[in-house]
């Protein structure tokens with residue numbers, strides 16, 4: 162018997178969330194962002210529910226090859242563009258569209274031998290200060306690209322730093338619009354948070370939702386996934402492999418981090434940090450046992466956690482434990498709540514599920 166830990170990918174939820182993105186950005190085409198192996202879900206597993214997207218956006222060329230191998234003939238966008246000259250050969254061969262964010266990438270294009278001009282997305286650094294041409298240098302980059310026989314259509318792109326928070330997008334939007342006002346080409350500017358929170362001001366030809374497709378709220382805890390009508394696309398579940406009754410004063414686990422104040426029944430669940438469950442979770446992190454909400458107590462071990470069974474008196478060896486996602490009784494534990502307990506975000510938990518965890522699709 163394998164350990165009872167399991168990640169389940171919910172294809173109906175993925176399709177629902179894609180539809181939700183479409184509703185938020187009515188006139189726009191939708192890139193399904195599937196970088197990082199579809200935020201840990203597996204590109205092959207999300208492909209069918211995301212077939213209804215207008216394109217796939219990612220950044221690892223090996224992942225682009227996988228999308229083409231699945232039979233996708235529509236647009237594929239490399240969000241960081243190419244890393245070395247021979248990547249452009251792959252772009253030609255597989256018809257990949259690619260981001261151009263720096264001069265080195267234009268140099269590579271200028272030296273690239275191809276019969277087929279390529280479609281590029283010229284990226285502006287409008288204030289995120291990670292990738293892209295500064296507003297001052299953007300038009301020169303556009304002019305240089307426009308003169309290259311290797312380049313077909315030039316689209317325009319930028320990325321927001323604060324679409325999920327108080328600062329918002331207006332300051333970056335103003336820069337982007339001022340510099341690109343009279344340039345031709347399609348635009349793509351909105352990630353999940355901008356798509357949900359700033360739909361009216363970030364209207365463009367394409368949106369680039371990632372996290373919302375996977376049922377996590379980009380602006381948790383201000384809003385949760387239910388607020389945005391998103392459904393969890395991943396459940397991490399396991400079972401109890403022991404039930405212990407503790408006397409008052411007994412401690413639990415490494416470092417004796419938790420002391421029972423009175424008699425306490427705890428369960429030991431088969432999941433630990435070697436499965437990708439964050440070790441930063443501590444006493445109080447929410448967990449479902451038999452679909453009933455309770456809390457973790459003590460430290461996360463490599464292969465086990467301990468949970469308070471007080472609200473679940475019927476729990477026994479083999480009872481279902483849901484670390485995040487949907488329990489068999491339909492109860493939902495949002496990944497964002499668990500992430501918050503670990504001082505991180507839903508993105509990181511999804512991406513960090515360990516290779517040793519078996520994955521099912523429903």
Ligand SMILES: *Cc1c(COP(=O)(O)O)cnc(C)c1O
Nearest residue numbers: 194240320352353369370371372
């Ligand atoms: C990852 C990424 C996105 C998607 O971001 P979410 O916050 O997951 O919606 C969009 N655009 C770019 C350039 C990205 O790298």
